[in-house]
Amino acid sequence: MDIKKVEKVVKKKKADFPEQLIEDIAEAAERHKLKAAELDELVGNLKKAYERAEVESGEAVGTVAAQSVGEPGTQMTMRTFHYAGVAELNVTLGLPRLIEIVDARKKISTPTMAIYFDEDYAADEEFVRTMANRIGKITLNDILMDFNVNYGSMGLSIEIDEEQVTEKRLDYDEIIKKIEKAFKKVEINKNLLSFEPTISEAKHAIRELRLLADKVRDLQISGIKNIGKVVIRKEGQEWVIHTEGSNLGAVLKMEGVDKTRTTTNDIHEVEKVLGIEAARNAIIHEAQTTMEEQGLTVDVRHIMLVADMMTADGIVKSIGRHGISGEKASVLARASFEETGKHLLRASIRGEVDHLTGIIENIIIGQPIPLGTGSVGVIMKQRE
């Protein structure tokens, strides 16, 4: 059914429904072939249900969210690595991943990206393969046919496998350019290259040669910074690239990449490239998939609240003493969490004032907490 029509009914009933609910109603109305009168009644009933299910003011939503996210932690596995969909890539899952998310780690243990392509290219295997080779790290070692370290002549000769070059869809000239740029003493004869080490002292000659050999082999000839291995997979009709390592900024700049669906699991990178709102969504998405993967159901609202708390100030802050808990207004709240001495001493020279508006402060001084039934008072009307 038409969403507009539903919207109209909703408006008529003076109900304030979120968009998602209106969409759901429209979809259900379509499925059940609702008549206008029935729709009317449905919206009325839903309004009642909605009002019944609304949060009451004073509800300690924060604590409930924290408990709901924390409690299943005990049931999660510690198995750090798991194959997530793609057998070739390792991804951190379970409790360690959840901790990583709430910690807002700058360096996560297994950054990974899922790169999608625009409609025109998504089904084009050739194009995606080329892109994969441009994104993934390829070293000289990957395209070698022959590699020789000659200790007699103190030289190094390699042979580039041209088949590999074409298979990996690389540009031969570009490779040569890169090699020339990286190594000065190099002789190029078609696909036969010979290198010479710069020897400063005779006794280190062999070492120098070996170092050179490693350097030659590890020379990166293609790929984006911070991205290692890539895996190409067919998901439904389209080809998708999964990567080890992540560089959202650089990948989004590439042609043909679908900027709306390409993602990374690195929250700080999302924040840097797409902004704080995107980071919030990334936190929600990452936390929820982590939970779901473990077969645990946690309402999104709880995860949303955690994410909103982490991003409320416009930057991603961690949960813990370096983030939210360390920046609380109340001295007592900070002192009772961690680093007791530091906070008390600092408060003394700053002349800080604790207004005792939080939970823990009021517990400490033995007063009712300003939440739930403690957030309301009774005022007696004075008799005239």
Place this chain on the structure above:
Amino acid sequence: MTGIIKKIAQINFGLLSPENIRNMSVTKIVTPDTYDEDGYPIEAGLMDPRLGVIDPGLRCRSCGSKGGDCQGHFGHINLARPIIHVGFADTIHKILRSTCSSCGKVLLTDSEKEFYMGKIEARIKNEESITDIIKDIYTLARRDDCPHCQQEAEIRKNAEFMIQNSEEILEEIGPDLDADTKKKIEDKVQKLVELEEKRVSSGEMDDMEPNADINAIKDATEELIKVVKDIKGQNDEVTKELQELVEPIYQEAKRAQQRTIQEDIKIDKPVSLVEGNYKLTPSEVREWLEKIPEDDYYLVGINPKIAKPEWMVLTVLPVPPVTVRPSITLETGERSEDDLTHKLVDILRINQRLKENMEAGAPQLIVEDLWELLQYHVTTYFDNEASGVPPARHRSGRPLKTLAQRLKGKEGRFRSNLSGKRVNFSARTVISPDPNISINEVGVPEMIATEVTVPVYVTEWNIEQMKKYIENGSKIHPGANYVIRPDERKIRVYDETKESILEKIEPGYVVERHLMDGDIVLFNRQPSLHRMSMMAHEVKVLPHKTFRLNLCVCPPYNADFDGDEMNMHVFQTEESRAEAKSLMRVQEHILSPRFGGPIIGGIHDHISGGYLLTRDGSVFKEEDVFQMAQKSQLPMPEPKNRDWTGKEIFSLLLPNELHMVYRAEICRKCDECLREECKNDAYVVIENGELKMGAIDEKAFGAFSGKILDSVVKEYGTDRARKFLDSATKLSISGIMKRGFTTSTADEEIPREARDRIEELLSNAEKKVEQLIEAYHNEELEALPGRSLRETLEMKIMQVLGEARDKSGEIAESYFGMDNHAVIMALTGARGSMLNLTQIAACVGQQSVRGGRIERGYRNRTLPHFQEGELGAKASGFVHSSYKSGLDPLEFFFHAMGGREGLVDTAIRTAQSGYMQRRLVNALQDLNVNEDGTVRDNRGVVIQTRYGEDGIDPAKSDFGKVADIDRLIEEMRIKAKADK
């Protein structure tokens, strides 16, 4: 309860000034001794009676109140030399670094100062933290020279001197000079004069670069001096004279410049501050801090209204009252002093020696040593875990617990005494199950019920009852332990006092009566991971010594009965009881806020019982039905005069208007659902409160997934849900009792033929593994993209063996039917899984350590029973046997390895997730839904404009949704039909 309770509005933090310390002190402490020979406290000693009293009999010499009422009074120790406070050492270090060593001003230019002051003032007005700004200042102000300071005056003096002298020089030896030099000097002087005039005329320093002019003057002066010094006149003597004249100015200028250069200050943990190579004494540090002008206090992070930087260096030490450091008398009569007293004794002793040595004019070296020792004692008095100092130890070698240690950490004052408090009226004992009490109830042993009490106000209406309680006394159950008179005197009820109490009792008294049936108590099991870990129950006083609870509340508490203990708290006020009854009662928590579904529900035998009762072909005699209904507290059904099916019996529980369709747990998830024709009886249909088809299992009323239970709570309220659950579980139990239910290893018995098939399957798999290994050795194996050959091999082997285990399971399963009790338990979701059964009957499967096959142990092999480098299934921990047939020693060993990893894993996980939860709770606990629907923290900062974007409470939602729209539509239609 009486009088107006005052509310604390705020707590101010501050630093004590030396004057403050002296003013609040009741006595100066000088003697390091505590008691004299007779055991009396020495005056001016650490146990001076003026510092307060602990013994309840004595009166305080300072305030006159009795021990227990007197909170104690501070004394003080005058330190012979200043001492740096350890806690502030870092702050002092940073302040010294960012202030000038000669003028004490912050090393910021005026414009910088203004900029930061503006920022700081704004933050202070908004009561925000200034820590990050101060951090910026600390970095910026680590300058090499002072932008203020005498540098300016020095340079000006030099410039004036040079102008004057140069004129004289020109006059005196001018004729002798060559024109070139003369010109040079004239030019320089001219320039200098101009600069000086400009500076004077401009009045105050320039806003942009306050020391640009002065630097120019400095440069010009130096150039002039250089020119003069370079003069090579014909007259050597004149030149020499001239140079001699200029030299001191030159030196002076150089020195002035040097003086304003700020030497780097280093901190030598914990409290030594080193300027360049010179170690500053605390006195010097204090002098430096005194130099800092008040205007600059904010810039170094000090609130001038509250503190002065020099107060961070102690000259007088407050001595805490004896109530803070009580001494304990041991059984032997020996007195044992508190750690703090020990430390204070040390401080006093060294302080005294230092003072004596100083007065006697002892050599500097000795004084400095003693000073250092005093610093050590004061340091450890504040913090005995400060880095860089060996902790002070007790005679026994145990490190002393000094001030910082008292506050810090999990066992510290904050977390252990302030955030959590010990309570009265609580009880703890082992728990055991009782299927006959309601989920709302808790069985309390009589022993506990006669100990913990409920205060009851005596009124005209209950006075007779109260008298009866008093008569019973404290030993007979519905009795009373104490009576509180209107003047708040508490009287214990003894046989001897009974009579007099009974005579005097009247309305206005409070009787602390025993816990009785129907009282509301709080019941809790640690770890309290969510709010369902503390719920309010109704008391049911029962014989024996354990708490009894209904089995349905095991999941929220995560309790079992292998020795678990739980705590009970008795509410003491009417408000708390009312609040608990409406908000914390068990029935209010059937739905978990985590996912909006039931967390309280049937478990284990409730589920298998429900299945046995309702599955197809299950019929009961009418006589039995009535018995079961009676037992389950159901209204007596109409007789049918025939046998009843189980489904008919179960329908007695269901609300009349209930409609539901869902797939049960036993659903095999066939490719094409036959719906109503389901062979497994897994398609559940409930119409008008009648179970038409489908068997009852975990999906019906089990914890976590009970659909019927879920609808009952959401549509008929918690009261109805409680009744439903109480009856459903009892009915299930009667069902299971009628039929009988047991399990043994016989349930996992499979015929010979099955064993052979499994054996063949496994040996095939093992052969396949051998082939893979051979392919690997021959390098015929194709590596997966991005994986090494070895990794590929491992993955392939794991896959093959995994499949083999699953297949063997399938074979075993095919011999199990629904008449097998173990299978019933597994499939209905009561307990165990099919995997468990396969492992018992067919094959245990691959054991893993660190997510892969086992490869640790000996070099290149797991055990000496194998060849080096052997990769076969058996050598890497594939357990081919079943639990029933038994594991061979090697398999057993590998199995133990896997098992041990699991144990270690669990231990680490609990610690990690516990800490994560503590952090989460701490970060989010202040969030609150406002009246306007926004979620805010305690500062009023909006975190969400509408809770969860739609304002829905997950605990009241339908698995996260507002409502099940499809269900609503269906109901509407059925209702419409009925109306017609």
